[in-house]
Every structure is written in structure tokens, then in C-alpha cells.
Amino acid sequence: MEESYIDLLHRATEYAHSLGVKYIDIRLEDRFSTNVSIRKKYSEEALTTHTVGAGVRVLYDGAWGFSSVEVISSESLISAVKDALGMARSISLSKKKASHIASSEAYREYVKADVKKNPLDVSLEEKVRMAIEVDKIVLEKEEIKDDRIRYSEGVYKKFFVNSEGTEIVIEGTQILLSIYVAAERGGVITPAYDRISKTAGFEAFDMKDPFELAREVSARAVRLLDATVPKGGLATAVLDHDLLGLIVHEAFGHTAEADLVMSGTVLTGKIGQQVASPLVTIIDSPGPSYAFGWVPYDDEGVKARDVIIVEKGILKEFMHTRETAAEMGASPTGNGRAQDYRHGPLVRMRNTYMAPGDWDPEEIIQETRDGFYLKGGLHGQADSNGEFMFAVQEAWKIENGKLVKPYRGVTVSGLAIDVLRSVDAVGKDLKIDSPGFCGKGQWVPVDGGGPHIRCKIIVGGGMR
Amino acid sequence: MSEQYIEKALSKAAELGVSDIHIALTSSKSYRVEIENDEVKRANTVVSRRFVVTVVVDKKIGSALTSLIDEKSILSTVEKAYRLARSSTPNKYWSGLPNPKPLPKVGGLFDNKIVNLEAGDIVNVARGMLETALAYDERVSVSDGVVEASIREVTIGNNRGFLGNEKYTSISAYLSAVAKEKGEIGSYSFAGDASRKYDIDFDELGRKAAKLAIESLGARPIERFTGTLILDYDVASSIFLALSGAYNGENIWKGSSPLRDKIGEEIAVTKLTIYDDGILEGGLNSSRFDYEGSPRQRTTIIENGVLKNFIFNTYVARILDKEPTGNAANLLSVSPTNTVVGRGDMDEDEIFSEVKRGVYIRRFSGDIRFQDGVVSGVAKQAFYIENGEKKYPVKECMLSGNLYEMLKNISGISKKIERRFGTYVPMVSVENIAFVGK
Numbered sequence A: 001m002e003e004s005y006i007d008l009l010h011r012a013t014e015y016a017h018s019l020g021v022k023y024i025d026i027r028l029e030d031r032f033s034t035n036v037s038i039r040k041k042y043s044e045e046a047l048t049t050h051t052v053g054a055g056v057r058v059l060y061d062g063a064w065g066f067s068s069v070e071v072i073s074s075e076s077l078i079s080a081v082k083d084a085l086g087m088a089r090s091i092s093l094s095k096k097k098a099s100h101i102a103s104s105e106a107y108r109e110y111v112k113a114d115v116k117k118n119p120l121d122v123s124l125e126e127k128v129r130m131a132i133e134v135d136k137i138v139l140e141k142e143e144i145k146d147d148r149i150r151y152s153e154g155v156y157k158k159f160f161v162n163s164e165g166t167e168i169v170i171e172g173t174q175i176l177l178s179i180y181v182a183a184e185r186g187g188v189i190t191p192a193y194d195r196i197s198k199t200a201g202f203e204a205f206d207m208k209d210p211f212e213l214a215r216e217v218s219a220r221a222v223r224l225l226d227a228t229v230p231k232g233g234l235a236t237a238v239l240d241h242d243l244l245g246l247i248v249h250e251a252f253g254h255t256a257e258a259d260l261v262m263s264g265t266v267l268t269g270k271i272g273q274q275v276a277s278p279l280v281t282i283i284d285s286p287g288p289s290y291a292f293g294w295v296p297y298d299d300e301g302v303k304a305r306d307v308i309i310v311e312k313g314i315l316k317e318f319m320h321t322r323e324t325a326a327e328m329g330a331s332p333t334g335n336g337r338a339q340d341y342r343h344g345p346l347v348r349m350r351n352t353y354m355a356p357g358d359w360d361p362e363e364i365i366q367e368t369r370d371g372f373y374l375k376g377g378l379h380g381q382a383d384s385n386g387e388f389m390f391a392v393q394e395a396w397k398i399e400n401g402k403l404v405k406p407y408r409g410v411t412v413s414g415l416a417i418d419v420l421r422s423v424d425a426v427g428k429d430l431k432i433d434s435p436g437f438c439g440k441g442q443w444v445p446v447d448g449g450g451p452h453i454r455c456k457i458i459v460g461g462g463m464r
Numbered sequence B: 001m002s003e004q005y006i007e008k009a010l011s012k013a014a015e016l017g018v019s020d021i022h023i024a025l026t027s028s029k030s031y032r033v034e035i036e037n038d039e040v041k042r043a044n045t046v047v048s049r050r051f052v053v054t055v056v057v058d059k060k061i062g063s064a065l066t067s068l069i070d071e072k073s074i075l076s077t078v079e080k081a082y083r084l085a086r087s088s089t090p091n092k093y094w095s096g097l098p099n100p101k102p103l104p105k106v107g108g109l110f111d112n113k114i115v116n117l118e119a120g121d122i123v124n125v126a127r128g129m130l131e132t133a134l135a136y137d138e139r140v141s142v143s144d145g146v147v148e149a150s151i152r153e154v155t156i157g158n159n160r161g162f163l164g165n166e167k168y169t170s171i172s173a174y175l176s177a178v179a180k181e182k183g184e185i186g187s188y189s190f191a192g193d194a195s196r197k198y199d200i201d202f203d204e205l206g207r208k209a210a211k212l213a214i215e216s217l218g219a220r221p222i223e224r225f226t227g228t229l230i231l232d233y234d235v236a237s238s239i240f241l242a243l244s245g246a247y248n249g250e251n252i253w254k255g256s257s258p259l260r261d262k263i264g265e266e267i268a269v270t271k272l273t274i275y276d277d278g279i280l281e282g283g284l285n286s287s288r289f290d291y292e293g294s295p296r297q298r299t300t301i302i303e304n305g306v307l308k309n310f311i312f313n314t315y316v317a318r319i320l321d322k323e324p325t326g327n328a329a330n331l332l333s334v335s336p337t338n339t340v341v342g343r344g345d346m347d348e349d350e351i352f353s354e355v356k357r358g359v360y361i362r363r364f365s366g367d368i369r370f371q372d373g374v375v376s377g378v379a380k381q382a383f384y385i386e387n388g389e390k391k392y393p394v395k396e397c398m399l400s401g402n403l404y405e406m407l408k409n410i411s412g413i414s415k416k417i418e419r420r421f422g423t424y425v426p427m428v429s430v431e432n433i434a435f436v437g438k
Helices: A002-018 A074-092 A124-139 A210-225 A241-256 A258-264 A322-328 A361-366 A416-421 B002-016 B071-087 B119-136 B202-215 B233-244 B249-253 B314-319 B348-353 B403-408
Strands: A023-039 A042-060 A063-069 A108-112 A144-162 A167-185 A188-199 A233-239 A282-285 A307-311 A351-354 A370-382 A387-399 A402-407 A411-415 A436-439 A443-450 A453-460 B020-036 B039-057 B060-066 B140-158 B163-181 B191-195 B225-231 B274-277 B298-303 B339-341 B357-368 B374-386 B389-394 B397-402 B410-413 B423-425 B428-436
Touching (some): A002 A023, A002 A042, A002 A144, A023 A124, A042 B071, A063 A074, A074 B039, A074 B119, A124 A167, A124 A210, A124 B071, A144 A210, A167 A210, A188 A210, A188 A370, A210 A387, A233 A241, A241 A258, A241 A307, A241 A370, A241 A387, A241 A411, A241 A416, A241 A443, A258 A322, A258 B140, A258 B163, A370 A453, A370 B357, A387 B357, A387 B374, A411 A416, A416 A453, B002 B039, B002 B140, B002 B163, B020 B119, B039 B071, B039 B119, B060 B071, B119 B140, B119 B163, B119 B202, B140 B202, B163 B202, B191 B202, B225 B233, B233 B357, B233 B423, B357 B397, B357 B428, B374 B403, B397 B403, B403 B428
Parallel strands (some): A042 B060, A063 B039, A108 A167, A351 A443, B225 B357
Antiparallel strands (some): A023 A042, A023 A144, A042 A063, A144 A167, A167 A188, A282 A307, A282 A351, A387 A402, A387 A411, A436 A443, B039 B060, B140 B163, B163 B191, B274 B339, B357 B374, B374 B389, B374 B397, B397 B428
């Protein structure tokens, strides 16, 4: 079947060539996934899916056309090529500025994610049993009034062929277990959330024990019931890898995506300028191989590489697709990602983190006289000017180097650039484990993180 | 064709000995044209098909989905759902699929004008909208936008004898613009609309996006104060959508809604009336039947300030001993249809003229939580108002309030109702909101 998939894609690209199309790429994706959702002892969802489809993209006369189909045959792909070409033609008629793509090498590779226990070899019973056990553990604490346990797996093969001779097959597997709980006492509701999300098979649960995590999450929610809500204001704060990962991705990373840079973000025109403290280096990386946002080749067939967005405080580089690279005179970075075959690629992050420094993480707290220790994010918002607001999972007051008092309902807000400029301590404990799904009209899995750092940030008690 | 597959799947399920089987077969085709950085950038056509089967065995529920629609794949998908159900854990609340009921007639769900659109037509519409925005003022640039037209066919069948088929069309568009002047970047604007009919004023969306972007230039910070909040239609739409979580039967059952025991109580000012209207003619979320095959209907949620009803599917309704309201998002979960707010008695100008000190907001970036009512976030595209006059655009203004207190502090509701994405809302003013500037 695989051989024939690749053959079909080649035949369709050759057909496009015969119509005078200079550039075409076709992505075909064959994906199996399973979702199990348990809430308060019963199943809310048990769904298994199998989808196969292809997306055809042509660049014709400086304009893009795209067409996707879910019937895979020689005829359907040829008709998709015609549709895509028709779409491109209708745009090219009055385009002011032609679209171009930056050159990229032609690659031929078959890449497999590092998976030890293929989830398709694990019985459905075992997956359901795990989710039910996690649910049972979190409900052992009587204060936990609501929960949602979600197990999800995706096993996929992606085939990519373009008219420049690139031919890539990627076999990937993603696994996810998320635990959401809400504790309640006397009208106070405290949520807590955590997840194991990896590019890996069932062995992800050997690396991190889901039952241990369940105990941690429910204990966290219950502990927060006794916490108070802090007074707001600009404060010194020590952030953990998870909250830092969220800020680096949502409030800073998006402003370094080349398509947004061109429409105007806080980083537009600032390459070479100091945008953060000299202690700050921020990287968007295709790996590590276990990261949820693992991307060996992007959805344009470009070999993905590290993008050092900020090095020692200086803005160095933006993240690109082949098109944005051409427009900005840069080289492609492998950040062209699409949710699936029904969408064309956009500039997207992969695994975005702050590089480690030389502080001992404990030392950062010990050396803080008056501030907050903030861990994990829940949800929030960020804008293209870097203005953000996030709900924090866990917060403590730091006094004279000691954690003296927990808080709940804490938010952080401000401008990402102000926060990054204020960083005065960066730990050596790099942790890339802040996975999630990022939405930009399309959803893609991403990861990130960093070490413990200290900065100034607006701490609020908005979430009563 | 669809009916045939449904028949095959039903008989396969009968062979396997399931107590319930539900099938949804959907197919859609859409054209989507994307605008990016002042250009019509991409044109996409997407053809998609889904066969989703849910079976129940001993109260154990399993579902399977496939995009491969042929007899072999459909039968194997039914088997997969069956195996998953067998492996699952019983849901003690499950009490079976609904029996078929007569369906309402709903007009305006299908427009041949949309069916007859070709890719080039959508490109022209997008281009026109973009050019209107750019021609409005040279300081304006358009960051992104979309025009999308789709046709969708849904067939639902189950082993209780329900078989329904319906076709819908829809068209939607939005544009986001930003104005730049002397190094200042204004706040991003948003203008959007969606309809089942080909009746969107695309030029007006272009003009609106540009106008809002320009008006946000020269924003100034404000000091901390408590005053009146005027919610423009877009923000009112977000607020009422968030409120729909509170009357969603699922959240009533699960106890996460503060409205759970407030039926018959006055929870809002008397001039507020809200419907969930699934049979609104031409409504974006209107249809004859919901996912489980129950008839759609119009449900009064709040009438003259008094909470009247919640919305349900069959599953949740039976648990709470209520009647389903045609709001099945799927067999287990509930979702609103069209959120329709009753018109008020004020002109827009009157709403402004009554404000001593306040902020008028046209975009909101933050949290609106129905669980505890927390409304907290940043006012975007906002204006400071003093003595009825729009004074200047404001920046970095945080606002905080409580959704349920806001319902009781509504001071003005406009006569005019505007359509947003599945909501039909007035402009609303609310007293006693805390604004925190810098």
C-alpha cells in the first residue's frame, strides 16, 4: 500500500507538471486514533477513528491553490490537482505581489519516531482500565467534586512528495493522558490540571507514572482550597518550566512567527536588537525526539532545524515557511506545519524553550527576599503585541528565601518583552515538558519549557 | 447512497446484538479563501466525508469514525465500535436512544446562490472586502481574513426507526485589520459575519475592520475607576455565548452551573429575554433535527429577567427527569443552537448619552467563566466615555466583573439586534464595572 501511495503521489505531481505547474506538493496522511474520556466513574467518550486523505498544493503564476480529498485514487488526486490549479489561477489574475518560495534541498528519507510500545498493540481494555484507575485515584479525595480523565493516542504515517524531488515518509505516534480535577469546599473551587503528552508509545507511562501523577494533581487541588488570594501588582517572581514554557510560547513565540512579524508584531524590524535580558536565550527546536511537538521534516518537506530566536538577549531569527523565508530574504527553518491534509501549512512553533543558565534552582528561591514562586499555567490569552494574561496553577509567597504561604486564583499578566527584559536569574535545570495544542486557525501539538527563572511580572488575584 | 450504508450498518449491528446503534453520515464541500498581509493569499477547496457509528452494549458505549466510505470500511467501523463498547466501562446513566418524533419545518437553511458559487466568485468577494478595507485609509493594513462557503449534508439514522437527511449551506467571512501611524501600532480590529444565506455585506465588513483599526490609534491609558461598560455587539455575543454554559443541561446535571437551582428566580433585569432558538429561519445553527434525531425547537431561557428553562439532549434530560429540547451535540453532550437576545428599547445613541463615566469595548481578550461568573481580561478596541461622549481610545485597560452581577446591572439594551456567529444580540450597557488602567 505504501509503495502505491508514493507512486500515486508521484503520478499526480507529474500530471501537474504536464499542465505547466512549476511547483506542487502533495501530503497524504493515514491516521488511527483512539480517545477515551472518563468522568466521575463512567465513560464519556470511547472513540476510535481512521482517516485517510491527501492535500494538494500548487504554486502557479505566483499564487497558491490548495485542494484536499478523502478518496485516494489516481482519478481523485488528478481531480484535486485540477481543483488546486483552478483555485491558484483565480487568485493569480489580480495578484499585486507574486508568492515565491525560498529554495530548499530535495530530501528523500523515511523517518520513524522512537516508539517502543506501539499503542495499537495494547488492548483497548488496558487503555480504558488505565483511565478508569486514574479517575478512581483522583476521586479518592472527597474534596474532588469533578474530574475529567482523557486518554488519547494517534498513530500516523505522513507521505510527502513535491515536484523538486523531495520524498519523505514520517511514521509518528503521539500519546496523551490528561488529568483535570476541581476541588470544592464552602463555595471555593480550585482546579488543577496536568498531563503526560509525548511523541512516544505506551512506554510514556513507564517514564512517568500516571497513577502517581493522579495523586499529585488531586493533592494539589485540595491543597489550594486552604490558600488565599493574593493582592495584585508588579512583583518579583520565580517561574517553573511549565509556566515559563507557556509564556515563551504564547506571549513571545507567536510574535516571532514570520507571517505575524510581517503583519506587525512587537518584534517587527528588531533583528539584531536587544529584546530581552542578556541571560535569555530562546530556541524553537524540532526535538527532542520525545517532545510532543516533534517535527523531523515540516509539512513542506523542509528538514527542520533549531531556530535561535533570541541569543543572550539579542533577537536573531524568526521562524519561517518557505514562502515567508522568500519574502524576508531568510532561509526556511522547518516551521511550516499543517493540522492535517485538509489544511495548508502555516508558520507554527514546534518545541519552544528558554535555554538553561548557571543558577541552582533552589538558589534562585533562596536568594529571593520578597516575591512569588509560580508553577504551571491553566489557560489564558496573548496578543500579537506580546500582551498576555494567564491563570497560574500554583503560587507561593517567598519571604527571605523561603516559601511561606500558598495562594490560589493567581493570574500573571504583562508584556512578554517586559518580562523577558527583567529576567535576572536563569537556572541550569532545563526541562522540556510543557506540552499542549496550539491554535492558530489550525491545531498542532507543541511542546516547550525552560529552567526555573526569576523575573518581574504583574501578579493578580483575579480568579476568585 | 447514504441510506443504503445506514441500512447495512444497522443490520450489521443487529447481528452483533447491540441494544442501541446510532449513525451519522456527513459530507461537505467548502471553498475557503484566505487573506494575509494585504493580499488574497490562498484558495482552498476541501471535500470531506465522515461515517460515525455509536453502539451500546450493556450500557457500554463505543464509537468509531472513518473517512473511508465503502461497504467494507463501514462494516469494519461498526465492528470497531462494537469492540470498543465491549472494552469500555458501563455508563449507568445511559437509558437508550430517543424514539422518533415529528420534525419541525425550518426555512432558510439552504441557498442555491451558495451552491452555485465557484471558486473564482469567492476569490472576488474576498478581494473586494480586502480592497474596501485598504481603500478606507492608507494607514490601514489587513493582517488576515477569510471567506468560506460550504455545503453540508447530514444523514442520521438509528435502530429506533429514525432516519433523517438534511442539507445546509453557509457562508462566513471575517477580516482583521491594524492601523499604523508614526511608529504606533493600533489595536487589531475584528469584523465578521456568517449566514446560511448569501446575504453578507462583505464591503461593510471591510469598511468596519478598517474603521475600527483607525479609531484605535492614539490610545491613552486611563486611571482606575468604576463605571459603565458598553458592550458592542461582538462583545455582547461573547458574553451571551459564555452564559449559555450556565443553562446547558450538562452543566446543570454536573453541578458546575450556579443557575442549577434558580428556575423561576429573577436572575437578570426585567428587560432581558434570551432564547435558544434552533428553528430560527436562516439561523446559522438552525436545523430540523439535532445529532440524536430529536426535533429542534425554540426554548425560552430567560423571560423578562426570570430564568425559565435549561437546554438538554435526551441523555441528560432523562437523568434530570426533564424533556429534551433538541440540543444534542452528540449522544452524551449538549450544545446551544442560536442564542437570541430579545430587543431592547433604546437607540444606540441613547445608551451612550446616559453614561457618566465608562468604557465602550468592541473586542475582549480574557476569561468569561460561567462556573463562577468571573469576567476578567483586557478591553480591546476600547473608548473612554465621559458624560455621554466618546473621548478617546484607551489602552491596556483591564476590566473585571461578575457575569451574574452583570445580568442584574444591565442598564441599557439596544433596539437594534445584530447577527454574529450564531448569536443575535443587542448592544448592552452594564453598570458598576471595575476598570484598571495603568
